[in-house]
Amino acid sequence: MSKVEQKSRDPGIQSGDLVLLRLPKGDIKSVKVDKNTTVTIGKFGSFHANELIGQPYGLTYEIAEKKLKYLAPQTLEEIEDTDATNELINDGEFVQPLTVDEIQALKRSGVHASDIIKKQIEQHANYSLKTEYSKDKYKKRKEAKYSKVFTTIEPTLYNVCEYWFLKDQNRLRDLRVDSLSQMLNLGNIRQGGKYLAVDDASGMLIAGILERMGGQGRLLTICHTDSPPAYPVLGQMNFPSSITNVLISLNWATAEEDYTSVLPPSDLPQDQVKSERQKHRLNKRKAISDLLSNTREELFAGEFDGLLISSEYDPLSIIERLSPYLAGSASVVVHSPFSQIIVDLQAKLRNIPHFLCPTVTETWLRRYQVLPGRTHPMMAMSGSGGFLVHAIKIYDDPTAEAALMQRRQKPKRPKAETEATTNGLSTEPSPPSEEPKTKSEDVEMTSDNTS
Numbered sequence: 477m478s479k480v481e482q483k484s485r486d487p488g489i490q491s492g493d494l495v496l497l498r499l500p501k502g503d504i505k506s507v508k509v510d511k512n513t514t515v516t517i518g519k520f521g522s523f524h525a526n527e528l529i530g531q532p533y534g535l536t537y538e539i540a541e542k543k544l545k546y547l548a549p550q551t552l553e554e555i556e557d558t559d560a561t562n563e564l565i566n567d568g569e570f571v572q573p574l575t576v577d578e579i580q581a582l583k584r585s586g587v588h589a590s591d592i593i594k595k596q597i598e599q600h601a602n603y604s605l606k607t608e609y610s611k612d613k614y615k616k617r618k619e620a621k622y623s624k625v626f627t628t629i630e631p632t633l634y635n636v637c638e639y640w641f642l643k644d645q646n647r648l649r650d651l652r653v654d655s656l657s658q659m660l661n662l663g664n665i666r667q668g669g670k671y672l673a674v675d676d677a678s679g680m681l682i683a684g685i686l687e688r689m690g691g692q693g694r695l696l697t698i699c700h701t702d703s704p705p706a707y708p709v710l711g712q713m714n715f716p717s718s719i720t721n722v723l724i725s726l727n728w729a730t731a732e733e734d735y736t737s738v739l740p741p742s743d744l745p746q747d748q749v750k751s752e753r754q755k756h757r758l759n760k761r762k763a764i765s766d767l768l769s770n771t772r773e774e775l776f777a778g779e780f781d782g783l784l785i786s787s788e789y790d791p792l793s794i795i796e797r798l799s800p801y802l803a804g805s806a807s808v809v810v811h812s813p814f815s816q817i818i819v820d821l822q823a824k825l826r827n828i829p830h831f832l833c834p835t836v837t838e839t840w841l842r843r844y845q846v847l848p849g850r851t852h853p854m855m856a857m858s859g860s861g862g863f864l865v866h867a868i869k870i871y872d873d874p875t876a877e878a879a880l881m882q883r884r885q886k887p888k889r890p891k892a893e894t895e896a897t898t899n900g901l902s903t904e905p906s907p908p909s910e911e912p913k914t915k916s917e918d919v920e921m922t923s924d925n926t927s
Contacts, residue, residue, distance in 0.1 A: 488532045493714045496629040500620035504639045520624045533630035589622040636712045649677045650813035652861030654841040660684050662866045663809045667692040669781040674698050676787045679707020691718045697725040724771050779803040786811040806869045818863040830872040837864040
């Protein structure tokens with residue numbers, strides 16, 4: 477997607493958008509921003525949604541008396557370590573004199589969070605014995621506990637995938653952001669392409685394909701529901717209609733070539749139409765029937781550039797069902813949270829002539845905390861983002877395949893020749909003996925006539 481299209485697609489927070497908010501503890505919460513409404517964030521309080529509408533993403537706010545206060549971004553401060561250690565610190569019950577009731581009373585009286593933290597630090601018995609790193613960590617932990625601050629997050633594919641993966645990775649079938657990026661890369665998703673997709677990962681795969689297509693091309697999804705599938709992730713991306721108008725869908729029944737529609741007839745003579753309501757209902761029914769017919773024709777026309785699958789059903793059956801509609805050199809990418817399914821699929825694809833080089837990939841992602849003097853891998857992270865198999869579909873030429881099989885077969889030797897070879901004899905005629913060649917010279921005789 478070009479930079480101009482990306483900017484026009486994301487003008488900031490608009491009315492009706494689903495907005496992601498990063499809370500002080502690192503948690504991410506999704507809220508609906510509608511004009512002239514109130515947004516509530518649990519114990520943090522509430523504010524008017526109009527204060528966010530029209531604002532860019534990435535800003536930090538503090539909730540104070542149902543109003544938002546903009547906070548300037550904080551810079552990273554260098555921490556100078558000292559010779560202090562934590563080995564002599566005993567965090568007992570009486571280290572912090574402030575009780576929970578006293579802290580709650582301070583919060584009800586309207587004392588700011590920074591003042592509460594400052595008071596806790598002043599009355600902390602062992603705070604001066606801590607290292608500089610421990611002091612900074614203590615402050616951040618208290619700020620996350622008492623401050624009413626949040627940051628709006630831009631609904632990029634990375635942020636949305638991370639939010640849904642942390643929320644419920646089972647709904648995404650363990651489709652982590654690194655696995656999703658590998659699928660889009662192996663599938664060669666681009667603007668103007670035609671793709672088939674089977675997505676049981678709440679629409680995460682569909683969202684990635686639509687973002688890369690940028691509103692140009694065609695994406696046809698196959699699902700198991702009668703009505704158009706509900707992809708909750710698409711709502712989080714806040715796509716305009718110019719991006720989603722390339723998306724069409726069929727279910728497995730209507731994707732059959734011998735499918736017969738069960739919809740009642742939509743064409744009636746004009747004299748039988750009794751009311752405008754009936755006319756509107758017939759027109760709506762006709763529009764649904766025409767859309768279904770056009771979508772089926774588009775599927776059966778084939779020549780799709782790729783097939784991407786993240787489904788709970790057997791992937792081989794899906795590939796066998798949809799591969800006739802793929803073009804030559806089309807990519808087939810399958811994701812599964814289980815390695816055995818992917819390994820079995822690779823073994824079966826190797827025996828099918830028109831699938832080239834099926835390859836298994838396991839994506840691995842590790843996060844690091846990057847801070848001065850405190851850079852290390854994160855202790856809590858997901859173990860796996862699933863497994864991928866990628867293959868390239870080629871046109872099956874029966875003539876070329878028959879010629880290849882014929883060349884591989886060894887010609888059968890006659891029975892007599894086989895017996896002679898077994899007895900140490902050879903039935904092949906010996907080469908004719910060659911006579912010694914003599915070199916002949918042609919001598920030209922000349923005669924002189926003398927008179």
